Amino acid sequence: MNPYLEIIVRSSAVYLFMVVALRLFGKKELSQLNTADVILILLISNSVQNAMVGSDTSLLGGISAALVLFIINYVLKKLMYRFKKLNDLVQDKPEILIHNGKTEYKTLAKLGITSDEMEEAIREHGVEYYKDVKLAMLEIDGNISIISGEGYLKQSHHKRRTHKTLS
Incomplete structure (x- = not known):
C-alpha cells in the first residue's frame, strides 16, 4: 500500500x-x-x-x-x-438545569453538577436566588447559561469546572 x-x-x-x-x-x-x-x-x-x-x-x-x-x-x-x-x-444536547425557579435535581445529579457549582453560576450571572432564575441551561460546550426573570439580562460566562477530587 x-x-x-x-x-x-x-x-x-x-x-x-x-x-x-x-x-x-x-x-x-x-x-x-x-x-x-x-x-x-x-x-x-x-x-x-x-x-x-x-x-x-x-x-x-x-x-x-x-x-x-x-x-x-x-x-x-x-x-x-x-x-x-x-x-x-x-454532539450532546443542552440540558435544562432550572426552569422557572424550579431546580431539575435529577438532571443535576445525572450531569454531576453540585449545588455549589450551580450557586456559583447563578451568582456569576448576577442572580441572587434560585427562584429568580427563569432558565438555566448546561450548553453543549459545557457552559452554564442563565436567564433571569428580571427586565435586564447580564451576559457572563460560567465554564463548569471539575472538582479536584474528581480528576
Whole structure:
C-alpha cells in the first residue's frame, strides 16, 4: 500500500476513534481543562501518533497526518450541519438545569453538577436566588447559561469546572 494512503487510513481511523471516545466519556468536561485533562490529552496524542504515521517519522508524513485530520474535521462539521441525525449522534444536547425557579435535581445529579457549582453560576450571572432564575441551561460546550426573570439580562460566562477530587 502507498505509504501516504496508509497514513490517510490510519489518521482517519484514529480520528473516528477519538470522536467516539469523546462521545462515550463525555465532552462536557472539555469546557475547562484541569491539569489531569491536559496530561491525558498530551498522552493520548503521543500514543496515537505512531498509529497514524506508522514508521514514517518524516516531516511530510507528519504534515500528511495533520492535513488528513483537518480535512476530516472540516467534512465532519459540514456533515453534522447538514444531517441532524449525525449531529445528534456526535454532539450532546443542552440540558435544562432550572426552569422557572424550579431546580431539575435529577438532571443535576445525572450531569454531576453540585449545588455549589450551580450557586456559583447563578451568582456569576448576577442572580441572587434560585427562584429568580427563569432558565438555566448546561450548553453543549459545557457552559452554564442563565436567564433571569428580571427586565435586564447580564451576559457572563460560567465554564463548569471539575472538582479536584474528581480528576
